[in-house]
Amino acid sequence: MKKIISLILLVSICFELNAQVNFSIGKTIYPLHAPGFATFFNSYNAELASSIKTPFKADFPSANGWSIKGGYLIMRDDDAGFYYNTTSGVNLLRTKNEAFFANGESRKTVLHMNEWITDVSLGVGGNNFHIAVNGTIQLRFNKVFCSYVYHDGTESFGPEKNLNGIFSANRLMGGYGGEVGFGIKYVQVVFKAAKIYKPFNKDGSTYLNYYSDLAGYKADAALLVNSSWPTEYLPADYHQFVADQLTSESNNNLIYINDYGWQFGLSLMFIIPKKD
């Protein structure tokens, strides 16, 4: 709700300031490097090597998805002046990695990255062309859907498999890069590239950053299954996890949001002209 109120306030203020409101919709691709997941995938492949037909890829493949943003900009009409654009919106990215076993079943991990983004661009340009450098702040809400797929295609999130679950993690991320836009009058095609990094808390020591499944499904499931305790945190090193689950958690053998890489976006920007 806070986000919606902020967006409405932002747009209302822009109208009052006589700035040019713009909206953009586009495609984003993020060839991410996620060290925690890479450790998990590689150790999982090694631990179950004798039963795996097609192992996990070494890291998550590129995430891709859609972005929709709105904001306001200040520029001149002659393509030669100061260009300033600040936008806010969402970026919804998806990627998956799956290991197939010799018995026809598989372990599937699907990563959803829902980002609330605020971008600021500074450069030169106007209605037909602009080039700018930009900074971005992303409030990231990630979820990993970790499931076991049986021979008949049934996808299980149930407690009968220890790793099954929906693991969430949040983090504030930052980025910097550049953008270039071409267009006619009120519509521009914008290509953007931003390098994503972790601006604060580089060691990921806060539990908000860890992929956890604390929604209450797991604790109850353990009581019902009466077997091993289902994990509430995604492990990084699977060997260590299998050897001793409790020690694995207490030794911080956990995955947290620490991905990095370049994020590329191609979007259509619609500019609403100034009030006369």
Added chain:
Amino acid sequence: MKNIFNCLLFLSCAVIIMSCEKEDRHAKKLYRHEGRWTIDYASIQLFDSTGVIMSDSILPSVGELVMFQSGSLNALYGYRQAVFLFTDTAGTHAFPFEYVFDGKRITIKYCDAPFEIDGTYSSAIDKVNEQQWEIYGTNGNTSAISSMTSKFILHLKRSKN
């Protein structure tokens, strides 16, 4: 121009709303329209080691689930209140329980009905008027790779009042 602006603003808001509070949105599917769901059928399937169905027992309607919006004692974890209206030859009996649903899983607990429905289910069908929840058994084998030996299915349809 103002209409276009309003339209785009509405679209942005819709996307923002869709991108958050998903658990509430999924739970809402269960409790809205009076939250009454008829258990269309319950089924237990048993599989052999090659994945072939050995037996498939189907039990026709055993009653109704009434899902409420109000939180239970475990509301901190998203649990809500519900009632299982269990029907047998002696009539219909009400058994309260708690549930939590995130679109992929549903956990039901504290239900004392003679027909056992407690457990953490995976959601196989998640539609406005139809739900299918399943529990998979591996004969106690909790290793990373182990085939399914049983499947318990609850198939629900929204009650027509």
